[in-house]
Amino acid sequence: MWRVRPPGIVRALALAAALAAAPDTPAVPTPTGLQSEVVFTQYAPLAASAELLHRLLTPLAAEQVKGMLARSTGHLVEQPLDLAAERFVLYVPAAAPPQGYGLLVFVPPWQDARLPAGWSAVMDEYGLIYVSAQRSGNEENVMTRREPLALLAAYNVMQRYAVDAQRVYVGGFSGGARIALRLALGYPDVFHGALLNAGSDPLGNGVPAVPRAELFRRFQESTRLVYLTGEYDAVHLAADSASLRSMRQWCVFDVDAEVVSRTFHEAAHPQALSAALQGLSRHTSPNPSKLSACRADLDQAVSSQLDKAEALMRSGRRADAQKLLLEIDQRFGGLAAPRSIELQMALNCDPAVPEDRSRARCEHAGDPSPADARRVAQNRLPAR
Numbered sequence: 301m302w303r304v305r306p307p308g309i310v311r312a313l314a315l316a317a318a319l320a321a322a323p324d325t326p327a328v329p330t331p332t333g334l335q336s337e338v339v340f341t342q343y344a345p346l347a348a349s350a351e352l353l354h355r356l357l358t359p360l361a362a363e364q365v366k367g368m369l370a371r372s373t374g375h376l377v378e379q380p381l382d383l384a385a386e387r388f389v390l391y392v393p394a395a396a397p398p399q400g401y402g403l404l405v406f407v408p409p410w411q412d413a414r415l416p417a418g419w420s421a422v423m424d425e426y427g428l429i430y431v432s433a434q435r436s437g438n439e440e441n442v443m444t445r446r447e448p449l450a451l452l453a454a455y456n457v458m459q460r461y462a463v464d465a466q467r468v469y470v471g472g473f474s475g476g477a478r479i480a481l482r483l484a485l486g487y488p489d490v491f492h493g494a495l496l497n498a499g500s501d502p503l504g505n506g507v508p509a510v511p512r513a514e515l516f517r518r519f520q521e522s523t524r525l526v527y528l529t530g531e532y533d534a535v536h537l538a539a540d541s542a543s544l545r546s547m548r549q550w551c552v553f554d555v556d557a558e559v560v561s562r563t564f565h566e567a568a569h570p571q572a573l574s575a576a577l578q579g580l581s582r583h584t585s586p587n588p589s590k591l592s593a594c595r596a597d598l599d600q601a602v603s604s605q606l607d608k609a610e611a612l613m614r615s616g617r618r619a620d621a622q623k624l625l626l627e628i629d630q631r632f633g634g635l636a637a638p639r640s641i642e643l644q645m646a647l648n649c650d651p652a653v654p655e656d657r658s659r660a661r662c663e664h665a666g667d668p669s670p671a672d673a674r675r676v677a678q679n680r681l682p683a684r
Contacts, residue, residue: 330461332392334415340383344455346487347448349376355486356447358509359637360629360644380444381452387434388453389413391420392461397427402467404495404577405454406432407446407476407483411439418570426577428467431457438475446479454490469580471495473567474536481525481543482508488519493580497568498529498536502546510550510633520591525555526579528572530563551594553586602632606639613647622647 345351353362353376369375393401404423408414413434423430433449440446450470457463470491472480477499484494485508503510510516525547527540540557547555556579560572568576605628612621625643628636 330392332394334420335390335392336387336413338388338390340386340388340452340456342452342456342459343379343383344452346490347380347451347455348378349380350378352380352443352447355511355515356443356482356509358506358629358633359512359641360626361506361509363641363644380448383452386449386452387413389415389430389432389434390457391415391423391430393424393427393429395424395427396462397464400462400464400467402426402428403454403457403463403469404428404430405450405457405468405470405491406430407436407450407470407472407479408432409438409472409474409476409499411435411437416567419573422570422574422577425574426581428469428577429457429461429463436476442479442482446476447483450479450483451487451490466492467581469493469495471497472499473497474499474565478508484523484525485509485519486511486515488515488523492522492583493524493526495576495580496525496527496540496543497576498533498565500527500536500540500543502542503550503552504546504631506630506633510631510635512634512637516634517595520551520553520595521586522583523552523554524580524583525552526576527555527557528560528568528576529558530560530565532563533565536565551586551591551598553590554584556582598635602628602635605632606636606643609643613643618647 346355353365357365365376411434413432413436415430415432419430422428431453433453436446436449454468454470458465458468468491470480470483470487471477471494474497477496478501480494481496481500484491485503501508511519527544529536529540531537537559544555544557547553558572558576558579560568563569563572605624609621609624609628612618612624621643625640625647629640632640
């Protein structure tokens with residue numbers, strides 16, 4: 301951990317190329333400088349509702365959404381947003397680096413789309429495009445607005461400008477940083493680093509969800525995290541400490557933590573931002589032996605817990621099995637799938653329930669209790 305002093309008193313993995321590749325020749329005019337009220341027009345496959353469910357919720361929470369929709373007349377809309385109604389702020393340095401621009405997709409806690417004071421010079425220094433959406437602050441729904449807005453911003457910028465896919469980052473301040481971490485976990489094929497400015501969460505509590513194994517392995521191997529928090533911001537420094545401990549426990553080793561001297565809970569000033577971006581560029585591949593051993597321990601822990609849940613179910617202790625299975629889903633998320641889903645479906649298909657009542661429940665692993673339904677609703681996607 302090192303300190304920065306302020307100036308004076310900052311769908312499917314196969315479809316990843318749809319977000320990560322920019323055209324050789326931009327198809328539309330590419331103005332530079334600060335642009336407000338920007339309208340984007342292109343929808344990204346990886347921002348579709350089904351993909352958001354798959355990547356950003358725990359497997360049983362995603363199945364609960366599917367189950368609730370199956371028992372109703374609704375279905376997921378293909379895309380959760382109408383881009384014609386959305387506005388973004390965009391800053392593009394005048395000089396494009398030879399290898400292409402970098403990109404920082406910023407998730408704010410506030411509602412307006414703004415470039416924080418002094419950040420334009422830092423974007424120029426690192427050849428980074430900055431993009432942020434209006435109405436994507438803390439009061440907005442996470443899965444219907446904040447996350448898809450960030451993904452669509454990334455996709456559209458990369459269609460308009462020549463972007464170096466290895467320098468695509470997601471960041472945020474305060475509550476926005478917590479969303480940035482969720483996106484980095486769920487979309488390691490898009491974002492190769494995350495700037496967490498005074499906002500973070502530990503893994504293993506359900507939010508953010510640990511993604512499916514293939515995504516999480518990629519996150520462990522290729523994503524760099526930089527934590528950036530003020531020296532006097534005690535609450536968020538404590539949150540960073542908990543998050544950093546959990547990253548080590550979950551085999552995420554490419555991390556850096558920076559403390560901004562003599563600051564409270566505030567967006568990074570330009571000098572701190574510059575140091576953090578420099579830190580993001582220092583990706584370090586994990587030691588293969590250390591990563592392999594850590595992963596083996598995690599796999600063993602997941603298997604052991606799933607074995608216990610299955611044993612409880614087979615012994616007739618269905619309520620205990622259900623309780624444990626939900627705990628497994630919250631802690632291990634996608635690492636427990638697909639076995640967690642299979643066990644949940646087996647629990648739903650209770651032989652004591654007449655076939656005509658159980659059939660719909662057997663088709664999905666989701667049959668939430670009221671408390672579980674409320675938890676899923678916090679991340680709800682629109683149906684029609």
